[in-house]
Amino acid sequence: MALASEPVNWRRNLFITWIGCFLTGSAFSLVMPFLPLYVEALGVSGHQELNMWSGLVFSITFLFSAVASPFWGGLADRHGRRLMLLRSALGMAIVMVLMGMAQNIWQFLLLRALLGLLGGFIPNANALIATQVPRNRSGWALGTLSTGGVSGALIGPLIGGLLADQYGLRPVFFITATVLFICFLLTLFCVKEQFTPVKKKDMLHARQVFAALKNPKLILSLFVTSMIIQIATGSIAPILTLYVRDLAGDTHNLAFISGLIASVPGVAALISAPKLGKLGDRIGPERILVFMLIVSVLLLIPMAFVQEPWQLGILRFLLGAADGALLPAVQSLLIYNCTNQVAGRIFSYNQSFRDVGNVSGPLLGAAVSASYGFRAVFCVTALVVLFNVFYSWWCLQRRPTKIPENKPQEEQ
Structure with missing residues (x-):
């Protein structure tokens, strides 16, 4: 958290959070091309069962993200958006490592749900920039920031497919975790925020x-x-x-x-x-x-x-x-x-x-x-x-x- 007297350069924050959104967008989409193959490698066989489990492990992340987002949003309003960026990047990195070590489909399903619970880098980045940038430039700033996640999501499947062909399925999760940890380090050392913590009793329901x-x-x-x-x-x-x-x-x-x-x-x-x-x-x-x-x-x-x-x-x-x-x-x-x-x-x-x-x-x-x-x-x-x-x-x-x-x- 930035000191109260330390000025914030919103342009630098925009640049760093753009990189963070690009890396997290890439990390999420890296595993998409071979997700059904990984489900099959975890012991699921048969066309119908493979389709069912692939759809389930894909959608459960979004379901749990929908449930968890308001909770993280409340913490962001109490403790700052930068802290939520750090929490999200590090949490997702740890989950990705565990995904690469999953031994059965139930473990993988649980970890996909946990990924949804711990996610939220991009919406918190949007909230951070939106509250720092001059309002008459917010359209340009938020539009620019949105290109980070979009470009990451575009290039992620291509890179993920190449890595899976070259190194196998499980190593891609470890590579993805490394990418997310880099995102954590960039946020830790480069993103600044002026934020006065709000006491719990003062928080609005x-x-x-x-x-x-x-x-x-x-x-x-x-x-x-x-x-x-x-x-x-x-x-x-x-x-x-x-x-x-x-x-x-x-x-x-x-x-x-x-x-x-x-x-x-x-x-x-x-x-x-x-x-x-x-x-x-x-x-x-x-x-x-x-x-x-x-x-x-x-x-x-x-x-x-x-x-x-x-x-x-x-x-x-x-x-x-x-x-x-x-x-x-x-x-x-x-x-x-x-x-x-x-x-x-x-x-x-x-x-x-x-x-x-x-x-x-x-x-x-x-x-x-x-x-x-x-x-x-x-x-x-x-x-x-x-x-x-x-x-x-x-x-x-x-x-x-x-x-x-x-x-x-x-x-x-």
């Missing part, structure tokens, strides 16, 4: 937090928006490869084409997020949010009618560019409409809604495709996002958000 907000209904709508963004992203994930196969017909490089189409939204978001965040600082994040939700609907609908994989790839690239603006806009609006005293919990509640979306999105996509076919998934997803357009517009119109005045923290 959950009801008091929302009662203290000027516009709690708007905050709730932003939580719902975060959830729907993740639902829209995740609903397509279970059927994407199969949909590409239907479009491409008999092709020898299906895995490459599917991987390329799966990754292009992340590349587009990486490019668009800082620029659209900066635009949001000028014209207002609420306008960016509603407009990009509308664009998302207009891009999802034609995905149901494409005839070639390249058409789907172009539409998904454009969708990724729109999505790159959504979460930074939500986070900017959150920090505009809450005080620094409760920012940790507000961001943690938002993370819980995102985790619920991460779990429910693939379930929605799988259920719709099983009943109505692959193309129906895009139409249903578009309807869900369209609902969010009207809901967000209604909540934002009831009380337009203006950028509050903010005195930036002194820089070094």
